[in-house]
Amino acid sequence: MSAGGDRCKVAVPGWQIETYARPGVAMAGYGDEANEFGDIALIPHPTLTVLFDLGERPFVVEDAGGARQRDRVVAGLAPVRARGRGLAGRSECLQLRLSPLLGYPLLGAAADLRGAVVALDDLWGREAVRIQERLRAARTWPDRFAVVAAALARRHRDAVRTVDPEVAHCWRRLTATGGRVRVDRLAAEVGWSRTRLWSRFGAQVGITPKRAGRLIRFDRAVHRLAAGHPAASVAIDCGYVDQSHLHREVTSFAGATPTEVAASPFLALDHVAWPTRR
Template identity: 35%
Template sequence: MHPPGAVLKDAVERCQGFSATLREPLRRLEVARGRVVLVIGCGDPLLMASCEPVRPWRRYGSFLVGADHVPLLTEHRGTRVCIDIGLAPWAAGEILGEGVREIGRQPVPLEAFLGRKAERLAESLAQARTWQARFSLVERFLAQSRKQTRHPARGEIRWAWEMIERTGGRIAVTALSRRLGWSHRHFVACFRAHTGICPKAAARHMRLVRAARMLAREPDMDLGMVASRCEFADQSHFTREFHRLAGCAPGAYRRFLRIGATSPLTRP
């Protein structure tokens, strides 16, 4: 884990590195968490396939996934080093350009956005011998890109995102628009233009993140209790929302966690 510096502290939700050499494939279920995820990697590629709609496996070295991406299965074997950066969606547009707000729900190779620069980043990552050198490389790239931005996010949208995040998705969209003195329609349109996601979807993902963490931390907690603590109307509502965003019911997700990420799953 690497805490971002002052220039990126408000924009980067997490920055973490992974290094692995695996003889057997490791498979994971990745669900959207309301963040744009930038992965810069070198070594053997990562295989990814979307669950809904089901699509064939594809190879990725460095890539982006949007804040509202479909549930994904990832599989890795061999040797790989990568850095995973979670960006607030409004900040992703500042750092990576306005086009990142329209990437859709499927993974996108990083070279589609950065061209040859993506390859140079991966090559520099492969040459770096320490985690400090790797993190410094990525942080310099992000800070320089942000400094040169032509698409700064509006302060009102940054504030709205912070409120949704701070309340765990439990604040009403109408409450946000009223506090800004904007019409509901104007607020939703402006929010989506700066983040690539509507505020209601952002709130849903915040609640999903909270529920997923609770399922992981409290494996014996009754699902009805999880639904109540995350402020879903009832367990049925919780199950429907979880399945819509994660591609599986919360009980199935919990079983996946118990079995382990190396289980030979074909669907979550």
């Protein structure tokens, strides 16, 4: 893993966003002098997410159980009802997204992150603190991206964990098909039993292959909803049985209706920071 990557700078009202991307890794730097997002729902996404708070006021991420993390936060795949609180005022935050195929060797303990929000310190120890200190000392987003990219490169070089090729194949198939491939089919493609696939995939990705497919499909659906597509057409295009099925899945993952999710400030920023074809 090299430290190089593609960068771009974009803006939305009130926010300045710069991004960095390379295969399996994406970063966005958010800055705002006076935003009003004192409480914002974090919409689940098919990546492992790391947040570095660089603002003047503490930004706290709270999970469904009320556990709170601040400063350096890791959210596993599909965190349940997670919210960001205290973002109002002058804010700066670096968000890192890792493919689960990199998250397992770089973060480790994927199964322990299942739907959880934890402190990066619990995974990286004092290195997490040192990285944040370097991020605060850096004055530009490209310099900050370089700090994180260098840390990832070091950890990748020293990693002792690797993802099974069979698990990697199944994850890529799920993402390529929008989550619309049966687990039995995946097991047959890699020559594993369904039970073995379920076990190895869960240990290395953090969720079952079935839930991974649901999450990937949900992600595509909510971004289409946020882009203004009607719920009925989104349900058809994303492979849901009907609009009621879409409603149930969105509510299950996001804790909100499709209409509420479509208006999410989180997705509005997400769409600009990482514009992708869905």
